Amino acid sequence: MTAGRPAGRFGARLAEAVTAHGPLCAGIDPHAPLLAAWGLTDDAAGVERFGRTVVAALAGHVACVKPQAAFFERHGSRGVAALERVLADAREAGLLTIVDAKRGDIGSTMDGYAEAFAGDSPLAGDAVTVSPYLGFGSLRPVLDLAAATGRGVFVLALTSNPEGAGVQHATGPDGRAVARVVAESAAAENAGAEPFGDVGLVVGATVGSAVRDLGIDLDAVNGPLLAPGVGAQGATAEDLRQVFGDARRLVLAASSREVLRAGPEPVALRDAARRSADAVRAALSA
Numbered sequence: 001m002t003a004g005r006p007a008g009r010f011g012a013r014l015a016e017a018v019t020a021h022g023p024l025c026a027g028i029d030p031h032a033p034l035l036a037a038w039g040l041t042d043d044a045a046g047v048e049r050f051g052r053t054v055v056a057a058l059a060g061h062v063a064c065v066k067p068q069a070a071f072f073e074r075h076g077s078r079g080v081a082a083l084e085r086v087l088a089d090a091r092e093a094g095l096l097t098i099v100d101a102k103r104g105d106i107g108s109t110m111d112g113y114a115e116a117f118a119g120d121s122p123l124a125g126d127a128v129t130v131s132p133y134l135g136f137g138s139l140r141p142v143l144d145l146a147a148a149t150g151r152g153v154f155v156l157a158l159t160s161n162p163e164g165a166g167v168q169h170a171t172g173p174d175g176r177a178v179a180r181v182v183a184e185s186a187a188a189e190n191a192g193a194e195p196f197g198d199v200g201l202v203v204g205a206t207v208g209s210a211v212r213d214l215g216i217d218l219d220a221v222n223g224p225l226l227a228p229g230v231g232a233q234g235a236t237a238e239d240l241r242q243v244f245g246d247a248r249r250l251v252l253a254a255s256s257r258e259v260l261r262a263g264p265e266p267v268a269l270r271d272a273a274r275r276s277a278d279a280v281r282a283a284l285s286a
């Protein structure tokens with residue numbers, strides 16, 4: 001089975017969606033407590049219902065959604081099939097998807113991940129999250145295939161969890177921090193693209209002064225900056241302004257639990273997403 005290929009470049013499609021609906025990506029994270037709160041079973045049928053409910057409620061109301069692959073994969077092949085159906089619904093509804101899979105491996109294996117998440121596979125959304133800790137260059141297969149199929153890639157740079165700093169702030173042989181090398185590598189991929197390129201970074205809204213401290217020029221990345229951590233992890237829309245400074249135009253805030261807790265009623269989900277999107281847009285334009 002193959003999925004249809006998106007029309008146009010990811011960065012351009014995302015920019016259009018953010019202009020229409022605001023800079024918010026709503027997570028689809030069907031973990032056990034949320035499924036219970038929604039009155040759903042914690043199995044493949046439950047995660048499918050959860051994901052498809054979010055897509056139906058939010059299509060046409062948010063810029064994009066980000067299904068977390070882990071919560072589907074834990075139910076094996078049926079869970080993966082559920083994720084494929086959620087992605088198919090979103091594609092049909094014209095809702096952009098970032099598949100949060102955080103993959104990363106060496107060349108030949110990375111080819112496989114690239115085909116799965118950036119090729120014309122039923123597991124491919126409009127973009128995928130990837131991990132650069134086997135070296136940014138190891139991501140070449142997914143960067144190239146995503147570019148060829150009109151998809152995007154979000155590379156982990158400064159993650160929202162406190163343990164991330166031990167690796168991401170570490171300094172390499174040339175004196176640059178790991179996160180800075182990732183940011184400068186993404187910038188090279190996006191050079192000259194308008195309004196921005198297809199290679200984004202993940203930079204948590206919880207990272208405080210790390211961007212400045214490590215000498216990272218996020219504006220120069222010229223790609224979307226996926227910013228998780230707003231809401232359940234404690235960061236506020238205000239923190240986004242502090243963390244991203246001059247790069248605010250590139251921010252796409254990601255929020256999962258804060259929006260999902262409002263479900264399963266579609267109107268309540270939509271209202272929660274709209275409130276978050278409005279708060280983020282206001283903070284970023286202040």
Ligand SMILES: O=C(O)c1cc(=O)[nH]c(=O)n1[C@@H]1O[C@H](COP(=O)(O)O)[C@@H](O)[C@H]1O
Pocket residue numbers: 027029066068100129158159160161202204228229230231232233254255256257258
């Ligand atoms: O790539 C991500 O989305 C991500 C990166 C990161 O640094 N931190 C982070 O929490 N996430 C994801 O964001 C989701 C949690 O969002 P909240 O429920 O809003 O805290 C999970 O799917 C995480 O995997």
